[in-house]
Amino acid sequence: MIMRRKFIKTIFGSIFTILLTPYSFALAVTKKIINKNLTEEQKEILFNEGTEKPFTSSLLHEKRKGFYHCANCGNKLFSSDAKFDSGTGWPSFSEALPGAFKTKVDFSFGMMRTEYHCAKCGAHHGHVFNDGPTKSKKRFCNNGLCLIFKPST
Ligand SMILES: [Zn+2]
Numbered sequence: 001m002i003m004r005r006k007f008i009k010t011i012f013g014s015i016f017t018i019l020l021t022p023y024s025f026a027l028a029v030t031k032k033i034i035n036k037n038l039t040e041e042q043k044e045i046l047f048n049e050g051t052e053k054p055f056t057s058s059l060l061h062e063k064r065k066g067f068y069h070c071a072n073c074g075n076k077l078f079s080s081d082a083k084f085d086s087g088t089g090w091p092s093f094s095e096a097l098p099g100a101f102k103t104k105v106d107f108s109f110g111m112m113r114t115e116y117h118c119a120k121c122g123a124h125h126g127h128v129f130n131d132g133p134t135k136s137k138k139r140f141c142n143n144g145l146c147l148i149f150k151p152s153t
Contacts, residue, residue: 007141031122034073045143046072048125049106049115054089057144062091066151068142073121075100077147084133089145090126090141094134116140 031047034115059068068078068091077100078093086092099119106115106127113127125146132139 025079031117032073035071035120038072039145042071042145045145046125049108049124050143051074051102052090052143052145056089057091059091059147060085060089061150062149063081063152064149064151065095066149068093068127068147068149070118070121070123071146071148072123073118074148075118075120077101077118077125078142080149080152082140086141091147092132093138093140093142094132095136095138096140101125 033047038046041050041052045052062080062083065080067076067080068083069076076097078096082093082095084092084094096116101116102119103114103116104123106113113129115124115127115153117124123146126140126142129139129141130137
Protein backbone atom coordinates (compact mmCIF):
# COMPACT_ATOMS: atom_id res chain seq x y z
CA MET A 1 0.00 0.00 0.00
CA ILE A 2 2.79 2.39 0.91
CA MET A 3 4.58 1.49 -2.29
CA ARG A 4 1.44 2.20 -4.27
CA ARG A 5 0.90 5.54 -2.59
CA LYS A 6 4.47 6.49 -3.28
CA PHE A 7 4.02 5.48 -6.91
CA ILE A 8 0.87 7.58 -7.28
CA LYS A 9 2.58 10.52 -5.61
CA THR A 10 5.48 10.24 -8.06
CA ILE A 11 3.16 10.07 -11.06
CA PHE A 12 1.18 13.12 -9.92
CA GLY A 13 4.40 14.94 -9.14
CA SER A 14 5.62 14.35 -12.70
CA ILE A 15 2.36 15.48 -14.29
CA PHE A 16 2.40 18.59 -12.14
CA THR A 17 5.96 19.40 -13.20
CA ILE A 18 5.14 18.84 -16.88
CA LEU A 19 2.12 21.15 -16.64
CA LEU A 20 3.97 23.89 -14.82
CA THR A 21 7.23 23.87 -16.77
CA PRO A 22 5.87 25.49 -19.97
CA TYR A 23 4.44 28.37 -17.90
CA SER A 24 7.69 29.22 -16.23
CA PHE A 25 9.39 29.30 -19.64
CA ALA A 26 6.74 31.52 -21.21
CA LEU A 27 6.94 34.06 -18.43
CA ALA A 28 10.59 34.64 -19.15
CA VAL A 29 9.95 35.96 -22.69
CA THR A 30 8.84 39.49 -23.48
CA LYS A 31 7.27 40.08 -26.87
CA LYS A 32 9.01 42.73 -28.90
CA ILE A 33 8.45 44.00 -32.44
CA ILE A 34 11.83 43.90 -34.15
CA ASN A 35 10.87 43.81 -37.83
CA LYS A 36 9.27 47.19 -38.54
CA ASN A 37 7.97 45.95 -41.91
CA LEU A 38 5.53 43.37 -40.52
CA THR A 39 2.02 43.58 -42.00
CA GLU A 40 -1.06 44.02 -39.78
CA GLU A 41 -1.95 40.37 -40.44
CA GLN A 42 1.49 39.20 -39.32
CA LYS A 43 1.34 41.36 -36.19
CA GLU A 44 -2.10 39.94 -35.32
CA ILE A 45 -0.69 36.39 -35.35
CA LEU A 46 2.72 37.09 -33.86
CA PHE A 47 1.60 39.36 -31.03
CA ASN A 48 -2.10 38.61 -30.56
CA GLU A 49 -2.01 34.81 -30.94
CA GLY A 50 -4.04 35.02 -34.15
CA THR A 51 -4.27 32.23 -36.72
CA GLU A 52 -4.03 32.55 -40.49
CA LYS A 53 -6.69 30.94 -42.68
CA PRO A 54 -5.73 27.34 -43.54
CA PHE A 55 -4.40 26.56 -47.03
CA THR A 56 -3.40 30.20 -47.62
CA SER A 57 0.33 30.03 -46.94
CA SER A 58 2.71 30.12 -49.88
CA LEU A 59 5.07 27.99 -47.78
CA LEU A 60 2.68 25.01 -47.71
CA HIS A 61 4.19 23.54 -50.86
CA GLU A 62 7.74 24.77 -50.30
CA LYS A 63 9.96 21.73 -50.87
CA ARG A 64 13.41 23.26 -51.25
CA LYS A 65 16.23 22.63 -48.78
CA GLY A 66 16.86 25.42 -46.33
CA PHE A 67 15.80 26.94 -43.06
CA TYR A 68 12.68 28.65 -41.76
CA HIS A 69 13.27 31.79 -39.71
CA CYS A 70 11.13 33.94 -37.43
CA ALA A 71 9.51 36.72 -39.51
CA ASN A 72 9.97 39.12 -36.63
CA CYS A 73 13.52 38.57 -35.39
CA GLY A 74 15.15 36.21 -37.89
CA ASN A 75 15.75 33.43 -35.33
CA LYS A 76 16.41 30.10 -37.13
CA LEU A 77 13.49 27.82 -36.19
CA PHE A 78 13.07 24.82 -38.48
CA SER A 79 15.11 22.87 -41.01
CA SER A 80 13.39 21.87 -44.25
CA ASP A 81 14.29 18.27 -43.30
CA ALA A 82 11.62 18.37 -40.56
CA LYS A 83 8.86 19.70 -42.84
CA PHE A 84 6.00 17.41 -43.84
CA ASP A 85 2.55 17.71 -45.37
CA SER A 86 0.10 17.25 -42.50
CA GLY A 87 -2.97 18.01 -44.65
CA THR A 88 -4.13 20.55 -42.06
CA GLY A 89 -3.49 23.59 -44.27
CA TRP A 90 -0.63 25.01 -42.19
CA PRO A 91 3.10 24.44 -42.67
CA SER A 92 3.97 21.51 -40.38
CA PHE A 93 7.23 20.30 -38.90
CA SER A 94 8.18 17.19 -36.94
CA GLU A 95 10.77 19.02 -34.87
CA ALA A 96 12.14 22.47 -34.19
CA LEU A 97 15.81 23.38 -34.01
CA PRO A 98 17.18 23.08 -30.45
CA GLY A 99 16.25 26.08 -28.30
CA ALA A 100 14.18 27.73 -31.05
CA PHE A 101 10.97 27.95 -29.04
CA LYS A 102 9.52 28.24 -25.58
CA THR A 103 6.12 26.71 -24.89
CA LYS A 104 3.04 27.60 -22.88
CA VAL A 105 -0.19 25.71 -22.19
CA ASP A 106 -3.10 27.45 -23.95
CA PHE A 107 -6.66 26.85 -22.69
CA SER A 108 -8.51 28.96 -25.30
CA PHE A 109 -11.48 27.52 -27.25
CA GLY A 110 -12.10 24.98 -24.49
CA MET A 111 -9.05 22.94 -25.50
CA MET A 112 -5.75 22.35 -23.79
CA ARG A 113 -3.08 22.94 -26.37
CA THR A 114 0.61 23.71 -26.20
CA GLU A 115 1.37 27.03 -27.79
CA TYR A 116 4.92 27.94 -28.76
CA HIS A 117 6.76 31.23 -28.99
CA CYS A 118 10.04 32.24 -30.57
CA ALA A 119 12.66 31.92 -27.83
CA LYS A 120 14.41 35.08 -29.00
CA CYS A 121 11.59 37.63 -29.48
CA GLY A 122 8.60 35.95 -27.78
CA ALA A 123 6.38 36.10 -30.89
CA HIS A 124 3.62 33.48 -31.21
CA HIS A 125 4.11 30.95 -34.00
CA GLY A 126 1.62 28.12 -33.53
CA HIS A 127 0.73 25.02 -31.52
CA VAL A 128 2.56 21.74 -31.10
CA PHE A 129 0.68 18.43 -30.99
CA ASN A 130 1.76 14.89 -30.16
CA ASP A 131 0.36 13.20 -33.27
CA GLY A 132 3.24 13.66 -35.70
CA PRO A 133 4.13 10.92 -38.21
CA THR A 134 7.83 10.60 -37.34
CA LYS A 135 9.79 9.22 -34.39
CA SER A 136 9.52 12.56 -32.54
CA LYS A 137 5.70 12.20 -32.61
CA LYS A 138 5.60 16.02 -32.69
CA ARG A 139 3.60 18.14 -35.11
CA PHE A 140 4.50 21.82 -35.02
CA CYS A 141 1.54 23.52 -36.68
CA ASN A 142 3.02 26.88 -37.72
CA ASN A 143 1.41 29.94 -39.23
CA GLY A 144 3.16 30.49 -42.57
CA LEU A 145 2.99 34.28 -42.14
CA CYS A 146 5.28 33.99 -39.12
CA LEU A 147 8.01 32.33 -41.15
CA ILE A 148 10.61 33.45 -43.65
CA PHE A 149 12.14 30.67 -45.74
CA LYS A 150 15.77 30.95 -46.75
CA PRO A 151 16.82 28.32 -49.31
CA SER A 152 20.28 26.77 -48.80
CA THR A 153 21.57 27.40 -52.31
ZN1 LIG B 1 11.48 35.70 -33.18
